[in-house]
Amino acid sequence: MTRRQLLAGNWKMNKTVAEARAFAEAIGRQADAFAGEADFAVCPPFTALHVLRVTLPARVALGAQNVYFEPKGAFTGEVSAEMLAEAGVRYVIVGHSERRHLFGETDALVGKKVEAVLGAGMTPILCVGEDLRERQLGHTERVVERQTKAALAGVDAGRAGEVVIAYEPVWAIGSGQTPAPEDAQRVVAHIRRVVEQEKGKEAAGRVRILYGGSVTADNIAGFTAQPDIDGALVGGASLQPDGFVRMAKAITKGASA
Ligand SMILES: O=C(CO)COP(=O)(O)O
Numbered sequence: 001m002t003r004r005q006l007l008a009g010n011w012k013m014n015k016t017v018a019e020a021r022a023f024a025e026a027i028g029r030q031a032d033a034f035a036g037e038a039d040f041a042v043c044p045p046f047t048a049l050h051v052l053r054v055t056l057p058a059r060v061a062l063g064a065q066n067v068y069f070e071p072k073g074a075f076t077g078e079v080s081a082e083m084l085a086e087a088g089v090r091y092v093i094v095g096h097s098e099r100r101h102l103f104g105e106t107d108a109l110v111g112k113k114v115e116a117v118l119g120a121g122m123t124p125i126l127c128v129g130e131d132l133r134e135r136q137l138g139h140t141e142r143v144v145e146r147q148t149k150a151a152l153a154g155v156d157a158g159r160a161g162e163v164v165i166a167y168e169p170v171w172a173i174g175s176g177q178t179p180a181p182e183d184a185q186r187v188v189a190h191i192r193r194v195v196e197q198e199k200g201k202e203a204a205g206r207v208r209i210l211y212g213g214s215v216t217a218d219n220i221a222g223f224t225a226q227p228d229i230d231g232a233l234v235g236g237a238s239l240q241p242d243g244f245v246r247m248a249k250a251i252t253k254g255a256s257a
Contacts, residue, residue, distance in 0.1 A: 088125060188209045
């Protein structure tokens with residue numbers, strides 16, 4: 001089973017409309033970096049979706065960082081999956097650890113969001129990962145297992161392979177610290193086994209699992225060279241056009257090697 005690598009930038013709460021446009025124009029001047037056999041996406045704040053839709057190079061897809069599961073109604077401050085799809089969004093990050101920890105998102109809520117995103121014809125990027133204490137207690141596998149099972153509970157086996165999962169150890173996010181690539185591979189392989197157990201072989205073979213947490217242009221290739229790691233979800237290092245272009249080249253080179 002060959003899976004296409006995916007490089008997704010999560011801008012978090014960074015960049016104004018003007019800054020987003022400048023980023024898109026800068027990577028557009030190096031658009032050949034995105035010509036290879038891989039997928040690319042940028043996930044800006046909602047306010048910059050439109051400008052990126054009209055300025056990003058054609059091979060770089062649009063992503064969002066959050067969604068609400070209800071289709072419409074009295075949910076002040078929320079945005080539905082249909083609204084995102086209409087705005088040109090292809091990928092939606094769901095259950096990022098910042099949303100789980102800072103905004104109280106539960107496994108059950110994350111599961112509903114995954115279903116809503118698939119229902120609107122987009123691809124969820126489901127984030128899972130242990131925090132430092134859970135890691136120190138040796139609970140990494142059981143934490144990612146619980147998060148993965150809960151998030152996929154309402155997804156048909158036939159569609160589970162469309163989901164992208166991002167393994168993001170919380171202690172590695174924004175810290176400059178990463179697990180060794182072999183260590184990340186071990187956890188990602190475990191996540192794939194959980195998908196197989198829950199949704200079958202075909203879904204497990206298709207599902208793309210990314211690594212995220214202090215990925216840079218210098219270390220990305222070590223992760224994407226691992227057999228079960230199918231790309232990267234990148235925060236800080238995705239904010240600089242040159243860094244994003246370098247990571248795109250690294251991921252494409254690895255994919256064709
Ligand atoms: O949270 C992340 C991506 O979703 C990772 O952030 P950093 O790449 O800044 O560590």
